[in-house]
Amino acid sequence: MEKIISLCKRRGFIFPGSEIYGGLANSWDFGHAGTELFNNISALWWKKFVQERPDMLGIRGPVLMNPKVWEASGHVKNFTDPLVECRVCHARFRADKEKELKEHAKEHKEKDIWTESKLFSLLVKTFLGPVEDQQLMVYLRGELAQTMFTDFKIMLETNRRKLPFGIAQIGKVFRNEVTTGNFIFRSREFHIAELEYFVKPGKEDAVFYSWAEAIEKFLTAELGLKKENLRQYEHPSKDLAHYSKGTIDFQYRFPWGWDELWGLASRTDYDLKNHEQLSGQNLKYKDPESGEEFWPYVVEPSVGLERLMLAVLLDGYTETEARSGKEDAVHEVETVLRLKKSLSPVKVAVLPLSKKENLSKKAQEIYQDLIKDFVCEYDETQSIGKRYRRQDEIGTPYCVTVDFESLEDNAVTVRDRDTMKQDRIKIAELKGYLKEKLA
Ligand code: GAP
Numbered sequence: 001m002e003k004i005i006s007l008c009k010r011r012g013f014i015f016p017g018s019e020i021y022g023g024l025a026n027s028w029d030f031g032h033a034g035t036e037l038f039n040n041i042s043a044l045w046w047k048k049f050v051q052e053r054p055d056m057l058g059i060r061g062p063v064l065m066n067p068k069v070w071e072a073s074g075h076v077k078n079f080t081d082p083l084v085e086c087r088v089c090h091a092r093f094r095a096d097k098e099k100e101l102k103e104h105a106k107e108h109k110e111k112d113i114w115t116e117s118k119l120f121s122l123l124v125k126t127f128l129g130p131v132e133d134q135q136l137m138v139y140l141r142g143e144l145a146q147t148m149f150t151d152f153k154i155m156l157e158t159n160r161r162k163l164p165f166g167i168a169q170i171g172k173v174f175r176n177e178v179t180t181g182n183f184i185f186r187s188r189e190f191h192i193a194e195l196e197y198f199v200k201p202g203k204e205d206a207v208f209y210s211w212a213e214a215i216e217k218f219l220t221a222e223l224g225l226k227k228e229n230l231r232q233y234e235h236p237s238k239d240l241a242h243y244s245k246g247t248i249d250f251q252y253r254f255p256w257g258w259d260e261l262w263g264l265a266s267r268t269d270y271d272l273k274n275h276e277q278l279s280g281q282n283l284k285y286k287d288p289e290s291g292e293e294f295w296p297y298v299v300e301p302s303v304g305l306e307r308l309m310l311a312v313l314l315d316g317y318t319e320t321e322a323r324s325g326k327e328d329a330v331h332e333v334e335t336v337l338r339l340k341k342s343l344s345p346v347k348v349a350v351l352p353l354s355k356k357e358n359l360s361k362k363a364q365e366i367y368q369d370l371i372k373d374f375v376c377e378y379d380e381t382q383s384i385g386k387r388y389r390r391q392d393e394i395g396t397p398y399c400v401t402v403d404f405e406s407l408e409d410n411a412v413t414v415r416d417r418d419t420m421k422q423d424r425i426k427i428a429e430l431k432g433y434l435k436e437k438l439a
Contacts, residue, residue, distance in 0.1 A: 001255045004313055005183055007335060011394050013037065013313070013345075014184060026180035026187050028306075033394045036345030036375055038191075038309055041223070042170055044342065045193045045305075048218055049168055056166045056195065057159055061147025063172065064128070064138050069146050072278040073271055075123055078242035079142055083120040083178050086113050094178045124174040124188070140174035145300060148196040149271040152283055163285060163296055164207065166197035170305070182256060184306040191305040198285070198296035201269065208246065208266050208299050215250055215262055215301055223308070224340040225315045229253040230261075243270040252311045261311055262303040269295035312343060316395060337395030338418060341438055344395045347374040348434060351387050353403040355380050363402040366412065366427060370400075373431060374438070392417060398434060 008014040012031030016023040030038055050056045070076050082095035088108045093100055095117040105113055124140040127133065148155075148167040155167055170193045180186050199207050212232070219225045235247040243265070250262040272295040276283040284293040316339040322332055341347070348370055352363035360380060367378040377396070379387050384401065391399050401413040412430060414423045416437075425433050 001183060003335075004310075004317060007317070007337075007393060008034065008183075008313070011390070013394075027189075028184055028187065033345040034309075037312070037339075037343060038305065040343045040345070041309055041312065042191070042193065042305055044222055045218070045303075046168070046170065048222060049193075049195060049214075049301075053166075055164060056168055057155055057161070059147055059151060059155065059167050059169050060171065061141075061144065061151070061169060063141050063174070064126075065141060065146060065150070067138055068278055069150060069275075070123060070139050070142070072274040073146050073149075074242045074274065075139075075142055076121070079122045080119040081122060081178050082117045084114045084117050087115060088113050092178055097179070100179070120176070120178055122175045122177065124176050141171075142173055142175050143302070144169045144171050144173060144192050144194045145196055145267075145271065145302075148194075149275055149283075150279075152198070152272060153281070156285070162288060164197065164199040164203065166195045168193075168195035170194075182254070184310050185254065185259070187306065190307070192302055193305055193308075194300065194302040196267070197299045197301075199299065200287075201294060201297045204266055204268075204297040204299055208264065211299055211301050212248055212264055215264060219250065219262070222340075223312055223343070225252070225311060229311075229315060231258065233258075233260075241265065243267050252314075254311075254314065261307060262301065265300045265302070267298040267300050269297055271298065272296065312339065313337070334389055334392065336392045336417065339395035341397040344397055345375065346377045346391070346394060346396045347398065347438055348376045349387070349391045349396050349399045350376060350378050351384060351399055351401050352380050353384060353401060358407060359402055359404065362406060366400065366402065366430065370431065370434070374434065388415065398437065400430065 011033055013034035014028050014030055017027035017029045018024050046058070050058050083092055084095045084101070085092050086104060086108070088110065091104065093104060101114065105111060123142050125137055126140060128136045128138055147169060151167070155161070170191060172189060173192050174189050177186055177188055180188060197207060197211065219230055220227055229252055231251050233249045233251050235249065240247055245268050246266040248264045249260045250264070251258040252261040272283045276295070283295065285296050286293050316337045318336050318338050319333045320336055322334055350363050350367040350370065352359040363380070364378065367376055370376045377391070379390070388399055395417070397417045399415040401415065403413065406412050406427070410428070411424050411426050414425050414433065
């Protein structure tokens, strides 16, 4: 983890938020490379789970919703974690994290250091308007699903849908986590990519397992995560969330052990039923053939995008022997981020061999043309070896080197991040070559 955190800071992926003021616990800013990578993962999720699926619809709800939403959803009552406090140093921990409790107790060399366990709400509160008044209290959303439930009827009608169909959303959520940590793995604000898939009651089990397959395929084939770093864990019924009749966690082998990456829950008709009861609005589905009215059952795949990005970074992180040429090698070991090319934050780096004016001019012309089609970087500082190394560390699949010969033969050298193979390509054919390679 230390290596990843250091790489992320050094290369502008992710760094501590508001650091000029000493930071804020577990708040993270995403720099240029981090933003591009995050956006690529997010766009891929949308493409695979919304754009390429005729049975899916997209939605975008607000962070602030009527507080009754969270009463009906059961979050006000049940979205809690058990909390204990250390009597010695007053640090707070989740009572269900036995390993952390044991480690902390060891630090104080005592056994009886914990207060009684109390339930602690994960919902973050805020106040709307100029006065801090309980009547104006609202919650920052703790999950996205509730927009899909409150808007179930209007989405059904405006899009003239029949069961089964789903509604998907990507957005930010907030949670008052008792303990945060492991870099961006657990924070108090993060993005979820979530969908609610509505089916006729009785069909939910088959649909649940077909979503499990779709998730597995996305993680391996689309994101390129290694199979040996993934496994599925089915929750015992005592550990299920208040709305779930069955949950599978897709776990990733993080440096601290297997941990949840993506949740798949069978949410029954719990939410629609409760929203109908509290709002007084009919949220049932009317079968167009039989005329039968019922609350659909819901299957919900839900993943934190920052957590997914951490898995992608960890999985792609590799160390190789120095490969930039002896005179340019900075260390004996070099880092290469072997990301799927489609995910790489920068697709092409344009590197003139030297800063000589005529080379820079040629390289700039190439760069200005390529940025219309690819996310590119132009870099003419430092030795070519150091520049390759920098691009390897952010996972850039192709480096285009413009050398003195380029001025004569109108061709450039394209270096492949993974094979290290160098191809000499005519400048006129460069775009087509890169498009084919990056397709
Ligand atoms: N609507 C269902 C739901 O929100 P969840 O398991 O509480 O389910 C979904 O959260 C996903 O969000 C998790 O599988 C995980 O990837 C991510 N996640 C949960 N808590 C997180 C946190 N504090 N920081 C970052 N990601 C988190």
